[in-house]
Amino acid sequence: MSIAWTNRMLLLVALGLAALYLFPLYWMYVTSLKTGSEIFATPPGMFPASPQWSNFVYVWETRNMGRFLWNSTIIASGTMALTAILGTGCAYVLARYRNGWIDLALFLVLMLQVLPASLMITPIFVGFSQIGLLNYPQLAVILAVTAKAMPFFVVLVRATFMSVPGELEEAALVDGNSRIGAFWFIVLPLARNGILVSAILIFMQAFGEFVYSKSMIQASELQPASVGLNTFMGPNTTEWGNIMAYATIYVTPILAAFVLLQRRIVSGLTSGALK
Amino acid sequence: MSRLLSSLRDGKGFDIVLVAVPLAFLLVFSGLPLIYNVVMSFQAVDMFSLGTFNRPWVGFKNYVDVFSLPATWPIMRNTVIFVVCSIAGQFVIGFALALFFARGFPGSSYIRGLFLASWVMPGLVVGAMWNWILAGDFGVLNYALRSLGIISENIFWASNPAWSLWAVIVANIWLGISFNMILLSVGLAAIPRDLYEAAALDGANGLQKFWTITLPMMRSTIGAVISLGLIFTLQQFDLFASITSGGPANSSNVAQYWAWEMSFRQYDFAKGATISVVMIAVVMIASVIYVRSTRHEVRG
Amino acid sequence: MKTIKSLMGSGTLAVSLFALTSMASAQHIVVWSLDKEHQPAYNLAREFHDLDNGITVEYREVHFEDVVSESMRAFATGQAPDIIAIDNPEHALFAARGAFLDITDMVAASDVIDPDNYFPGPLNSVSWEGKLYGLPKATNTIALYYNKDMFAAKGLDPESPPATWEELVEAARTLNDPENNVYGIAFSARASEEGTFQFLPWAQMAGGGYENLNAPGVVEALDIWKLFIDERLASPDTLTRGQWTSTGTFNAGNAAMAISGPWELNRMVEEAQFDWGVALLPVPGEDAERSSAMGDFNWAIFSTSKNPEAAFKALEYFASQDHRLFPEWGQLPARSDVELPETGEPLKDAALKVFLEQLQYAQARGPHPEWPRISKAIQDAIQSALTGQATTQAALDQAASTIQGILGN
Numbered sequence: 001m002s003i004a005w006t007n008r009m010l011l012l013v014a015l016g017l018a019a020l021y022l023f024p025l026y027w028m029y030v031t032s033l034k035t036g037s038e039i040f041a042t043p044p045g046m047f048p049a050s051p052q053w054s055n056f057v058y059v060w061e062t063r064n065m066g067r068f069l070w071n072s073t074i075i076a077s078g079t080m081a082l083t084a085i086l087g088t089g090c091a092y093v094l095a096r097y098r099n100g101w102i103d104l105a106l107f108l109v110l111m112l113q114v115l116p117a118s119l120m121i122t123p124i125f126v127g128f129s130q131i132g133l134l135n136y137p138q139l140a141v142i143l144a145v146t147a148k149a150m151p152f153f154v155v156l157v158r159a160t161f162m163s164v165p166g167e168l169e170e171a172a173l174v175d176g177n178s179r180i181g182a183f184w185f186i187v188l189p190l191a192r193n194g195i196l197v198s199a200i201l202i203f204m205q206a207f208g209e210f211v212y213s214k215s216m217i218q219a220s221e222l223q224p225a226s227v228g229l230n231t232f233m234g235p236n237t238t239e240w241g242n243i244m245a246y247a248t249i250y251v252t253p254i255l256a257a258f259v260l261l262q263r264r265i266v267s268g269l270t271s272g273a274l275k
Numbered sequence: 276m277s278r279l280l281s282s283l284r285d286g287k288g289f290d291i292v293l294v295a296v297p298l299a300f301l302l303v304f305s306g307l308p309l310i311y312n313v314v315m316s317f318q319a320v321d322m323f324s325l326g327t328f329n330r331p332w333v334g335f336k337n338y339v340d341v342f343s344l345p346a347t348w349p350i351m352r353n354t355v356i357f358v359v360c361s362i363a364g365q366f367v368i369g370f371a372l373a374l375f376f377a378r379g380f381p382g383s384s385y386i387r388g389l390f391l392a393s394w395v396m397p398g399l400v401v402g403a404m405w406n407w408i409l410a411g412d413f414g415v416l417n418y419a420l421r422s423l424g425i426i427s428e429n430i431f432w433a434s435n436p437a438w439s440l441w442a443v444i445v446a447n448i449w450l451g452i453s454f455n456m457i458l459l460s461v462g463l464a465a466i467p468r469d470l471y472e473a474a475a476l477d478g479a480n481g482l483q484k485f486w487t488i489t490l491p492m493m494r495s496t497i498g499a500v501i502s503l504g505l506i507f508t509l510q511q512f513d514l515f516a517s518i519t520s521g522g523p524a525n526s527s528n529v530a531q532y533w534a535w536e537m538s539f540r541q542y543d544f545a546k547g548a549t550i551s552v553v554m555i556a557v558v559m560i561a562s563v564i565y566v567r568s569t570r571h572e573v574r575g
Numbered sequence: 576m577k578t579i580k581s582l583m584g585s586g587t588l589a590v591s592l593f594a595l596t597s598m599a600s601a602q603h604i605v606v607w608s609l610d611k612e613h614q615p616a617y618n619l620a621r622e623f624h625d626l627d628n629g630i631t632v633e634y635r636e637v638h639f640e641d642v643v644s645e646s647m648r649a650f651a652t653g654q655a656p657d658i659i660a661i662d663n664p665e666h667a668l669f670a671a672r673g674a675f676l677d678i679t680d681m682v683a684a685s686d687v688i689d690p691d692n693y694f695p696g697p698l699n700s701v702s703w704e705g706k707l708y709g710l711p712k713a714t715n716t717i718a719l720y721y722n723k724d725m726f727a728a729k730g731l732d733p734e735s736p737p738a739t740w741e742e743l744v745e746a747a748r749t750l751n752d753p754e755n756n757v758y759g760i761a762f763s764a765r766a767s768e769e770g771t772f773q774f775l776p777w778a779q780m781a782g783g784g785y786e787n788l789n790a791p792g793v794v795e796a797l798d799i800w801k802l803f804i805d806e807r808l809a810s811p812d813t814l815t816r817g818q819w820t821s822t823g824t825f826n827a828g829n830a831a832m833a834i835s836g837p838w839e840l841n842r843m844v845e846e847a848q849f850d851w852g853v854a855l856l857p858v859p860g861e862d863a864e865r866s867s868a869m870g871d872f873n874w875a876i877f878s879t880s881k882n883p884e885a886a887f888k889a890l891e892y893f894a895s896q897d898h899r900l901f902p903e904w905g906q907l908p909a910r911s912d913v914e915l916p917e918t919g920e921p922l923k924d925a926a927l928k929v930f931l932e933q934l935q936y937a938q939a940r941g942p943h944p945e946w947p948r949i950s951k952a953i954q955d956a957i958q959s960a961l962t963g964q965a966t967t968q969a970a971l972d973q974a975a976s977t978i979q980g981i982l983g984n
Contacts, residue, residue: 010380017372018389024404024449025392027415031407036846040827044415086300089293096290105294107563110502112305114558115312116510118535119551122544122648123308126326129652147304150297151506155499156458162495163465179289194461201394201454208397211512215645218635226397231636232611233399247400254395259388323672325651411812412756412829431811436962522766523814524958539644540767541947542668 028251032056032244039240055245063228065249071138072207072224072250078142079149079206084199086146087153092183092191094154095161106154113151117211120144125215137217141224144212149202156201160194161187200261207254225250309555315548322542337549346525346533353440354529354554357447361511362504364448369455369500374489376456377463387460394453402517405446409433409518432518436526439519443527446514451507455500462496463489509558530554602630602885607637607646608660609872615713615904616660616893623892630885643668650674650877657880658889660712660872663700664768664950667942669875670701670708676876676883678890679707687891696869697909700939709875710890711909713900715836716867716937717773718929719743719857720822720843723850725750725757725831736854740799743832743857747808750831759808761821761830764800766958769817771940771950772868773834774800774957779866779938781859785949786982788956789968789975792859797960797967804961814961836870837930840923841905853926855933869937871909901927907934945981952977 031039032055033048059065090109094102124144125134133140164187172182188195210226217223229246232239282288311328316337318330341347376387393401408416411431420426432442466489474484490497509531515521521528521536528536530550538547610616617634624632635656637645643665649655661669669675682688690698690707697711723733729749737743747759763769774796778784781792803809810830813821818835825833826846833839834856843851856867874893876886897908901915907930908915915931917924943949956974960967 007380010375010378011382011386014375014380014383014386017375018386021390021449021452022392024401024408025396027408028400028404040413040823040829043418044413086297090297093290093294103567105298108298108306109301110506111555111559112301112309113506114509114555115309115551116512116531116535118512119312119531119538119547120305120308122325122538123311124304125648126311126652127307129654130326134654143304147301150301152454152503154297155503159458159461159465159496159499179286183289204395208395208399210397210399214641215648220636226399229397229399230638233403243403247397247403251396251400255392258391258395321672322647322668323651323674325647326653327651412810412824434811434814436964519815520766522958524766524955524962524964526962541951542643542647543948 025251025255028244028247032241032248034241036241052241055241056249059242059245060249063232063246065225065228065246067221068223068225068228069250069253071222072226075138075141075145075209075213075224076203076206078138079145079209080199080203082142082146083149083153083202084195087150088157088188088195091154091157092161092187095158096166109154110151113148117144117148120148121211121215124212128216134216137219137222140216141209141212144216145206145209149205152205153198153202156198157191157195160191160198163194164190204254204258312548312551312555315545316552318545320544320548322544325544333545337545338553341546341549341553346528350525350528350530350533353525353527354531357440357444357511357529358505358508360444361447361451361508362501364444365451365455365504366497366501368448369452370459372452372456373459373463376460387456390456391453393450398513399517401446401450402513405442405449405514406433406517409442409446434523436523439523439527443511443514443518446518447508447511450511450514451504454507455504458496458500458503459493462493462500465496466492505558509554602882603633604630604658604880604882604886604889605633605635605656606658606660606889607635607642607656609637609639609642610660611636613904615896615900615906618904619893619896620889622896623889626892628888630882630888632889646877650879653879655877655879657876657882657886659875659877661709661875662768663697663711663869663871663873664940664942664946666700666709666873666875667703667944667946670703670942671944673878675708676878676880676886677706677708678710678876678887681883681887682707682710685887685891688894692910692912694909694911694934694937696934696937696939697871697873700869700942701873701875703942709873710894712872712874712893713906714909714934714937715838715870715907716930716933717776717818717834717836717856717870718867718933719854720825720833720835720839721746721852721854722750722825722828722831722847723852725849729831733850733852736852737832737857738854739857739861740796740859744799744802744808747803747832748806751806751808752831753807756829758810758824758830760803760832760834761809761825762800762803762813762834763816763818763821764804764813764957764961765815765817766954767817768950770957771953772870773818774953775938775940776856776867780856780863782864785940785953785978787975788953788978789971794967794971795859797957797971800957801961801967814958837905837907837927840926844920844923851922853929855929865933865936867933867937869934869939871906907931943982948981949978952981 030046030048033051033053034045035050035052038045038049094106128134128140133143168190169182169187172186173179177185208226209224210230213224214227214230217227229243229250233243283292314328317332317334319333320330324330372390376383408414409432411417411429411434414432416432417426417429421429430438432438470488470492471484474488479487512531512535515527515529515532519527521532531554534547534550534554537543537550606616606620608616608620617636620632620634623630642659642661646655646659646661682690688710693711694714697714701707701709701711719736721736726733731746731749737746743760751757751759763773775785777796778788778793781790781796783790783793787793804811804813810824819839821830822833822835822839822843824830826843828849855865858865874890876883876890880886897910898913900906900908902918915927940946940950952974956970959965960970965973
């Protein structure tokens with residue numbers, strides 16, 4: 001069997017697996033184009049009979065999606081920035097040493113995030129309202145979501161720092177750099193890809209955040225798209241086509257950006273710093 | 276003062292600041308809410324005293340009450356099944372995919388990127404999607420299985436107590452494949468090529484290479500992936516809310532959903548908090564295991 | 576259609592505007608309700624805001640499932656709204672604890688509101704220990720929808736729908752047609768308030784109730800539900816889906832009968848491609864007592880309101896517009912003095928007559944401050960019996976003893 005042939009087989013298998021995996025996503029797209037009765041038809045149609053492209057225009061116009069998506073972007077960017085600023089240093093130190101204190105810190109970082117947001121929201125709401133943070137609802141959400149996103153970021157970036165050879169940092173120190181200097185000029189640039197990619201992953205997750213935003217942001221002009229989506233998802237909805245059109249508009253830009261950037265993202269994570 | 280400054284710039288102080296600031300942040304924004312839950316689990320709470328700590332103490336009464344409920348043990352069992360099977364499924368599939376894409380055939384990195392799709396989908400949408408796919412009468416999964424001749428009669432994934440928990444597990448595995456696959460890919464890429472080459476010279480076959488090189492070298496990554504999987508799985512809430520609501524008859528109920536149900540459906544906040552504290556205790560044990568697993572890591 | 580869509584668009588924009596302009600005013604009230612742009616509370620709140628009477632209104636839409644948890648959290652932190660729309664069985668939870676304002680005296684002094692005009696069931700749900708803690712916002716109940724075309728096709732008389740439980744079971748068996756994806760009947764036995772809402776009328780008709788849940792008639796009622804599921808006369812998904820989704824399958828022609836309320840009418844007129852009718856809920860036997868569920872939300876003022884007079888004025892305004900509830904928004908006012916005009920849609924008008932008759936037998940759930948726990952016991956019994964985890968008798972015995980414990984007997 002020639003190498004080219006093997007590669008073609010592998011590619012075929014990969015495409016098959018991806019098709020299987022992406023089916024729920026495909027189903028969302030198809031549903032957004034179906035009419036109301038088509039959605040509940042038996043047997044289900046694999047393609048929309050008469051694509052309802054107007055769903056998209058309708059949803060965009062009546063649902064103020066521009067504003068909602070902008071709010072989502074603010075919250076996701078804020079979360080990403082704060083997580084990266086706080087988490088990078090933490091991950092660096094946790095990767096640099098091996099002792100009981102480091103164990104304790106790692107343990108705390110993971111442990112503190114165990115409960116789902118739906119259980120954390122009451123104490124956070126009560127606490128935030130007492131210190132007046134609820135008057136700045138988007139900031140409040142950013143802080144809460146950052147706390148939630150931290151362990152994932154730290155674990156990921158810590159792995160990146162682990163792959164930066166310690167000798168390089170030591171050499172920099174011998175050359176007369178301070179710790180800050182060595183960190184800033186040597187270690188950080190080497191881990192840049194991993195940090196960037198982890199931050200993007202955090203951005204993506206924060207972009208869909210729902211539980212905290214729903215309870216803490218009461219003014220509709222400040223709410224993110226997830227809350228906007230929820231307001232017409234209630235138990236008595238008839239608008240599944242519109243809901244999925246909304247979801248499609250919500251998810252697609254970020255997915256598209258991802259597919260375009262993904263070679264860099266994936267290689268940023270997988271190549272390691274110096275490999 | 277200058278010693279302090281120079282330590283911050285060039286000594287232990289630098290490390291301490293880097294760790295202490297984020298930890299303080301976490302303690303305030305996650306630790307205090309946890310403590311609030313722990314305190315509530317020892318108190319009598321009602322909706323009107325949610326905003327204060329000044330409530331009657333009841334000792335371990337809430338714990339005794341929770342553990343004497345007939346629903347408790349089945350739900351604990353469900354939680355264990357859910358967590359173990361979700362993590363195992365995500366991990367095995369994620370690892371298999373990571374190994375598969377690590378072969379580096381043309382196009383592999385493009386297609387691998389697609390496998391992060393479940394990461395970008397908001398939980399709300401994922402829940403609604405799976406709710407439809409799994410619907411009994413008009414769901415597309417039943418349709419596919421019937422067309423392939425695997426089943427002869429519709430399976431009511433969400434409403435049949437024998438299947439309901441598995442319906443959520445399947446959806447959750449799908450959700451978790453993305454980060455498992457990516458993190459494990461990262462770990463695989465970090466293994467030096469020459470190790471494999473040396474093993475090949477010694478005549479090792481694929482399986483031997485996997486056991487003697489891949490697994491040991493991946494130790495820390497695997498620890499990280501599994502502990503993150505544990506956290507994400509225990510935090511999983513949307514899927515329960517949209518697919519089964521924990522039913523029918525608690526057959527798919529798990530601790531985190533149950534705690535929420537106690538607090539926000541029956542307004543029994545103390546019991547809700549108690550269940551969440553029990554959950555935390557279990558997770559603490561699991562976290563210790565992860566931290567110990569990082570003991571033997573070697574830095575780059 | 577185009578204009579309606581663009582109107583709705585401007586409506587969403589306006590909500591932010593009228594929330595912002597209102598900040599500076601002296602008499603400012605906050606209203607929380609589950610109503611969306613095309614439903615009454617949203618529009619009435621806006622109209623009241625526009626009245627130029629020195630009172631400004633800020634409206635927030637709260638999801639059906641979140642009303643209680645959001646308002647508890649807000650109340651506990653001193654941020655409760657002035658006015659809230661709350662589901663009627665949960666009214667007593669707040670009223671009994673003094674979280675709602677006692678408006679008995681304000682109502683007595685009011686020229687607009689007269690408690691005698693309200694149906695007894697809804698009025699009962701806003702009362703606690705002889706005092707009024709709110710006003711019914713609207714009301715509804717459940718009855719039996721049936722597909723007349725399917726009745727005719729299966730040789731049943733479309734003009735005499737099933738009147739007793741026995742007839743109902745027989746009709747369901749006759750109409751059931753798995754080959755064509757048609758179930759005999761659709762209802763909801765979901766583990767939520769909806770399941771309780773659907774089951775209690777059956778229990779009450781059989782001489783039971785939430786205080787007497789293991790009466791022989793109640794066991795019989797639950798046995799019939801179980802029969803529907805076991806014989807596949809109803810979809811197994813009945814256990815997990817709500818009334819709206821269940822009735823959706825009726826509209827799509829996948830169920831021949833459905834038990835649900837008047838909130839379905841508008842959608843059914845639009846979607847159902849067949850002739851349908853509505854009948855009173857079947858009773859256990861020829862001369863059994865009728866009963867039905869009483870649904871929908873109530874208005875209440877939080878006791879923490881800084882502007883209770885202004886809030887009450889808003890309630891007066893809402894009540895004064897009750898005659899518009901049905902023609903404009905398709906909801907039933909909870910009042911006997913409001914005439915419901917003909918809609919000109921014959922199916923809807925005929926259905927409305929049945930619902931109005933059924934409403935006379937509607938009973939409030941509770942009122943009891945521990946209602947959510949009582950309801951949970953009922954849901955548990957339904958679910959464990961229907962999944963076969965316990966016999967109907969054992970499940971109801973268990974629930975009855977739990978409820979007795981809650982009631983303190």
